[in-house]
Amino acid sequence: MFDLTPDPIAFQIGPFPVHWYGIAYAVGLTAVYFLVMWLARREGRNVDFVSNGLIVIAIAALIGGRLYHVIDQWHLYRDNLLAIILPPYSGLGVYGGIATGTLAGWWYFTVRHHESFWTWADIVAPGLFLMQAIGRWGNFFNQELYGPPTTLPWGIPIDCAHRVSQFACDAFPEATTRFHPLFLYESISGFLGAAFLVFLFVRFRNRLAPGSLLLIFFIWYGAVRFGLEALRQNNWVLFGIPTAQLVSIAIIAIGVIGLVWRNRRGPGPAAEEPDPAVESPEALTTDPAPRS
Numbered sequence: 001m002f003d004l005t006p007d008p009i010a011f012q013i014g015p016f017p018v019h020w021y022g023i024a025y026a027v028g029l030t031a032v033y034f035l036v037m038w039l040a041r042r043e044g045r046n047v048d049f050v051s052n053g054l055i056v057i058a059i060a061a062l063i064g065g066r067l068y069h070v071i072d073q074w075h076l077y078r079d080n081l082l083a084i085i086l087p088p089y090s091g092l093g094v095y096g097g098i099a100t101g102t103l104a105g106w107w108y109f110t111v112r113h114h115e116s117f118w119t120w121a122d123i124v125a126p127g128l129f130l131m132q133a134i135g136r137w138g139n140f141f142n143q144e145l146y147g148p149p150t151t152l153p154w155g156i157p158i159d160c161a162h163r164v165s166q167f168a169c170d171a172f173p174e175a176t177t178r179f180h181p182l183f184l185y186e187s188i189s190g191f192l193g194a195a196f197l198v199f200l201f202v203r204f205r206n207r208l209a210p211g212s213l214l215l216i217f218f219i220w221y222g223a224v225r226f227g228l229e230a231l232r233q234n235n236w237v238l239f240g241i242p243t244a245q246l247v248s249i250a251i252i253a254i255g256v257i258g259l260v261w262r263n264r265r266g267p268g269p270a271a272e273e274p275d276p277a278v279e280s281p282e283a284l285t286t287d288p289a290p291r292s
Contacts, residue, residue: 002178005159006141020141028134029058032127035194039123039201049115053108057124060104061097068096072236072243091144094132094225095247101128118211118262125213126197132221133190139183147180147231156181164233182228189224193217209262218255222248 009017033054040047069091070077070084077084105124109115139145143162149155155178160169167179197213226248229235235242 002154002156005143005157008141008143010141019138021138024135024138024141028131029054031134032131035130035198036124036127039126039198042202043119043123043205045115045119045123049109049113049120053105053120056108057101057104061101062092064100065092065094065097067100068093073234074236091139091142092135094221095244095251098128098221098251116210118209118214121211121214122201122205125217126194126201128214128217129190129194129197129221131190133187133194136183136187136190140181145183145186145232147182147228148233149177150180151178152180154181154184155179156184166233180231182231185228186224189220193220196220209265211262212259215255215259215262218251219259222252222255226252 006020008019008021010020010023011018033050036054037047037050040050066084072093073091105120106117109120110117136145140156143158146156146158149167149172157174157177158167158179160174163169163172167177197216200208200213200216226245229242229244229248232242232244235244237243238246
């Protein structure tokens with residue numbers, strides 16, 4: 001039986017606390033950087049775009065994720081608006097981060113650098129899963145993103161101060177009650193999803209239209225999130241339905257329709273539109289970089 005209730009603060013630098021949540025985010029970004037660099041090299045792309053691109057996407061994802069979380073948990077912020085922008089941060093909404101991060105990626109690669117968005121989307125997609133897998137451990141240290149009580153051996157304890165009202169300690173004793181670790185379920189799904197997309201990238205990249213991996217990410221994450229949302233409490237709801245489940249349905253639909261549409265002309269490089277980065281006729285006579 002798991003008995004640890006972690007401290008959200010890893011260490012202090014003078015008067016400034018360093019939170020495990022921020023460390024998890026930083027470790028996740030570092031891992032994503034190395035993964036995306038490796039995939040970009042395999043694809044024969046200019047890796048100079050990676051560093052700045054990830055910074056732009058990460059900042060946009062932070063803003064969108066924070067906004068989604070604040071709307072989702074408005075009862076925590078309506079009487080203290082400064083808590084929205086001041087540390088310590090208690091959460092990010094993944095769907096908000098996906099929305100603003102995708103828009104930022106489209107702007108950076110397509111508008112700013114005239115690169116193929118869909119090709120770079122496939123390079124970045126496995127990193128989205130990896131970021132999710134590592135970053136979710138920040139929720140563990142904050143004692144958040146847990147489900148209902150469980151007797152399963154991997155159930156986790158939650159301090160009374162971090163419990164939602166439905167699971168208060170007067171009804172569920174602190175010493176014996178364990179809860180579903182939803183953060184762990186998403187983390188495991190993220191590692192498996194990253195491995196699956198890397199496998200597709202390495203073995204079947206030439207058989208799928210560019211953009212297919214990002215759309216598979218939408219379908220996979222949407223399905224997992226839809227299922228786990230049924231275990232969450234104090235959800236943001238619309239018409240009595242958890243908003244995240246409605247968004248999950250929408251993102252799954254986008255993924256399925258997009259996957260069919262992108263591959264409608266058959267698999268392989270023929271399905272890719274001309275790269276806008278290619279501007280001269282001489283460039284068209286040069287053998288393209290090999291794709292694995």
